[in-house]
Amino acid sequence: MALIGSIATVKAQVPRADVFAAAFGYLAEVFQPGSAADKRLRALSIGETGKVELSGGAFALEQAYNTKVRADGFFESHRRYIDVQVVVEGEEVMDLIDLAHATVKQPYNPDRDLIVYADAAGSSLRLRAGEAAVFFPADVHMPGLRVARDAVLVRKTVVKVPVPA
Numbered sequence: 001m002a003l004i005g006s007i008a009t010v011k012a013q014v015p016r017a018d019v020f021a022a023a024f025g026y027l028a029e030v031f032q033p034g035s036a037a038d039k040r041l042r043a044l045s046i047g048e049t050g051k052v053e054l055s056g057g058a059f060a061l062e063q064a065y066n067t068k069v070r071a072d073g074f075f076e077s078h079r080r081y082i083d084v085q086v087v088v089e090g091e092e093v094m095d096l097i098d099l100a101h102a103t104v105k106q107p108y109n110p111d112r113d114l115i116v117y118a119d120a121a122g123s124s125l126r127l128r129a130g131e132a133a134v135f136f137p138a139d140v141h142m143p144g145l146r147v148a149r150d151a152v153l154v155r156k157t158v159v160k161v162p163v164p165a
Contacts, residue, residue, distance in 0.1 A: 065144060
């Protein structure tokens with residue numbers, strides 16, 4: 001089941017903290033003003049994504065984008081990685097449905113670790129700067145959505161944590 005809240009709340013709730021150690025070490029750097037991670041993320045142009053390798057097979061995708069209307073989004077899930085999605089600047093809505101209620105639209109693509117699902121009614125989460133959502137393989141999610149009518153700039157990092165064997 002997805003975990004949502006402040007970084008501290010999510011960190012306290014993740015199972016097997018050892019699996020998430022690289023993710024939370026990296027996130028501490030992201031939120032340290034003037035750190036290399038902070039500078040890298042803030043230097044991204046809209047539409048850019050940078051990849052940062054972490055220990056233990058984890059990696060981070062640093063992103064800058066404008067939020068989108070729901071019609072431009074899609075539901076997704078992953079098999080090999082757990083998503084730790086963290087909003088650093090701005091705010092966005094993420095929709096969420098349980099895997100049991102999802103209909104596959106595009107089958108699993110192992111190169112992208114991605115399954116795409118048909119649109120469906122679900123729950124909406126609003127994440128502000130400093131908040132995180134942890135999505136496990138059973139959590140079908142649609143991130144990057146507008147909170148209001150107008151798009152806003154979001155700077156975000158998605159840490160991909162390998163699913164424990």
